[in-house]
Amino acid sequence: MxxxxxxxxxxxxxxxxxxxxxxxxxxxxxxxxxxxxxxxxxxxxxxxxxxxxxxxxxxxxxxxxxPYSQAARTRQAEAAAAGGGERDGGPDVLADAVEGAEGASLSAEVAEDGSIATPKRRRRRHHKKASAPAAESEPTSQPAGEPSAPTGDKPRRKRRRKKKPAGEKASTAERRAADPNAxxxxxxxxxxxxxxxxxxxxxxxxxxxxxxxxxxxxxxxxxxxxxxxxxxxxxxxxxxxxxxxxxxxxxxxxxxxxxxxxxxxxxxxxxxxxxxxxxxxxxxxxxxxxxxxxxxxxxxxxxxxxxxxxxxxxxxxxxxIARVGETADTVEEHLCPVTQGQKTLLLEGLLAHEVEGQVPDRVLVFCRTKHRVDDLERYLRKAGVAVDVMHADRPQKAREKALEKFRAGKVRVLVATDVMSRGIDVSGIDAVVNFDVPMDPEDYVHRIGRTGRAGATGQAYTFVAPDEISPLREIEYFTKKLVPVWDLEGFDYDSTRIVPNPGRSATKATRSLFSGSRSRGRGMSGGRYGRHY
Missing domain, CATH: 3.40.50.300 (P-loop containing nucleotide triphosphate hydrolases)
Incomplete structure (x- = not known):
């Protein structure tokens, strides 16, 4: 239940x-x-x-x-009511609230003014008390125009301060000094x-x-x-x-x-x-x-x-909840062998491909670099696809706007880098396309996890070129399952593409310390071409 x-x-x-x-x-x-x-x-x-x-x-x-929140607000309210004067009960209120929290304890002390006195703040408070003058009316023996020095210490040099231009805001320290209760x-x-x-x-x-x-x-x-x-x-x-x-x-x-x-x-x-x-x-x-x-x-x-x-x-x-490397059951994974030069054409064809009678309305595409993202955006825009991008070089306002447009359905395709694979929380993403195979297997899990959320079914397509077989195999070892090969119907694939062996293993082979060393460098019968490979 x-x-x-x-x-x-x-x-x-x-x-x-x-x-x-x-x-x-x-x-x-x-x-x-x-x-x-x-x-x-x-x-x-x-x-x-x-x-x-x-x-x-x-x-x-x-x-x-x-409890800490309530105590802090009580302290602020009492400070406001006192008009900056002495606040009665502030420390007691804070202590009572803190002691009342189950399983909570503060290592810091409660200061006289009701604030939480951490070791750093206690040192500052002690220094202020030690260096403060005994009374404002007490006469001083220092010559006029020279700064007073603490007893027993060398005279301090007067610190020069730049004059602020008119209209410039005061610093944080100056605002705190102006209002000690703030x-x-x-x-x-x-x-x-x-x-x-x-x-x-x-x-x-x-x-x-x-x-x-x-x-x-x-x-x-x-x-x-x-x-x-x-x-x-x-x-x-x-x-x-x-x-x-x-x-x-x-x-x-x-x-x-x-x-x-x-x-x-x-x-x-x-x-x-x-x-x-x-x-x-x-x-x-x-x-x-x-x-x-x-x-x-x-x-x-x-x-x-x-x-x-x-x-x-x-x-x-x-x-x-899930073992390391496990992907969601609601995501249907597809492996798309293709050459690097045909990736953009395959993506364009995939956007027109119908799944269960309809083309995908919201597609998230991941590329390995920011330059790849920008290049793909230009290609799709010329092809008439409503597209936007997200990567680290984009201003925060532009990133927020792109994500909002993607959520609202104003753009059909959002192209992003891996840094976005953990920050895009958009419901209803129909498909995720790995335009480039991620180098980190964990990023693959995060990428395809952007679809198939909240119990809905999602599609994940991974474009793998001949030079990306190695990171693909690392992903399959990490997830402990093979990504099934899938071809787009009617697409004219280049003959130089490499289709992974359907009988390949999802378990990484382990070799002994001296495995393969005896046959290395002995011609075609040994080394990587030998029968033991």
Whole structure:
């Protein structure tokens, strides 16, 4: 019997958000992950794309940080009521709220002004008290025009400051100095994700829930204005969703502190922990409190990142809905052997091909490079196809506009690079075309997972040229199944194409340490041409 969201332990505020999202029954990953997160456990979850992983971590962490959210708002309200004067009860309210949270604990102290005093903030507060003058009316023995120096220290050189042009906005530090009570609260939970599209996808879920809970989520990512994100952070937030690059920029300029983070989520953990993103992730993790809850979610958790995962998590609950490399049953996979020169013609013919009596209305095409994306867009546009593109060189506004047009059906084909394979959440995609075979087998799983979502059937076509046989075989070894060969009826294929052997194995052969060494270099009877190959 299927459980309901209420049976998973979610409170009434979160359940109202669930209802607003239109969710009725939890998916398997939600059913297993949500109780574990609410219990305060670290979680390692892998599930196929389109199975509701975002809600599986977003719903429970918003509930977990609710006591901190309430305490922060109480403190702000008391500060506003006091008009900047002494605030009675602020620290007590925060302490009571924090102590009342089940399974939650703060390693930081509560300061006299009601703020959460982390070690870094305590050092700053101590320095300010030590260097402040005893009284404003106390006479000074310093000569006129010279700066005063702290007792026992060498006189400090007066710091030169550039005069701001008229109309220029004050810096964050200056705005805080002008209003000492304008201390931002939070964030108490952090979600780090690799792409802007995924960040926007998470925002779409958490914003609906926050409307019901009264909490605030802030999204920071590249391609958008710094000042707006800084203003949102200065107003305080409960949940921060970020891409690594922009988050590090904000941290370096002291616009955000991660000292109060209680829940840390790494979305698409396999991509975030590989060599490309790992240096940035390591810097972010180093800025987090040691006592925190860690959640790692992804469609695949390959063995290559197991060591890093084990180091980050403490006695985690493992939620594995699908084995590594497993593709969705709702996706029909097709392998299309073709030469490189005929790929564009084959795609054009495929767009006119009828499946179950109709041509595909919404097609997502993946290319290996940005230049391939742009070249294919020009070709399709000349052929009269409504098309748009998404890749890293496109401005964020252009990427958002292209995705919105694709969702609305204003463009029939969206051509993208692999960086978009994890951030395109569009329902009703009829077909995914791998115009180029992905070099990473995990990207193949993510690519074809863009179709066949929410129980619908989708088509996946992979164009394989002679020079792409090797990455194709790695995909089949990874998924542990063969992609069936499929030919477009009536298409005149080049005779130089290579059709894979239908009797090939989906299991990678293992060789002994000295396998093949005895026959290497002995003519046609040995080496790669020998009978043992």
């Amino acid at each position: 299927e459980k309901t969201f209420a049976e998973l332990g979610l409170d009434e505020h979160i359940l109202r958000g669930v209802e607003a999202l239109g969710f009725t029954t939890p998916t398997p990953v939600q059913e297993q992950a949500i109780p574990a997160v609410l219990a305060g456990r670290d979680v390692l979850a892998s599930a196929q794309t389109g199975t509701g992983k975002t809600a599986a971590f977003a719903l429970p962490i918003l509930q977990l940080v609710a 201390h931002p609260f939070g964030p108490f939970a952090l979600i780090v994700t690799p792409t802007r599209e995924l960040a926007a996808q998470i925002e779409a879920v958490v914003s609906v829930v926050c409307e019901q809970t009264g909490q605030k989520a802030v999204v920071v990512m590249g391609g958008t204005k710094f000042e707006r994100q800084i203003r949102e952070l200065e107003a305080g937030c409960d949940l921060l969703v970020a891409t690594p690059g922009r988050l590090i920029d904000l941290m370096e300029h002291d616009h955000v502190s991660l000292a109060d983070i209680r829940c840390f989520v790494l979305d698409e953990a396999d991509r975030m922990l590989d060599m490309g993103f790992w240096p940035s992730v390591r810097r972010i993790v180093a800025a987090l409190p040691k006592e925190r809850q860690n959640l790692l979610f992804s469609a695949t958790i390959p063995p290559s990142i197991k060591g890093t995962v084990d180091a980050m998590l403490k006695d985690p609950v493992v939620v594995e």
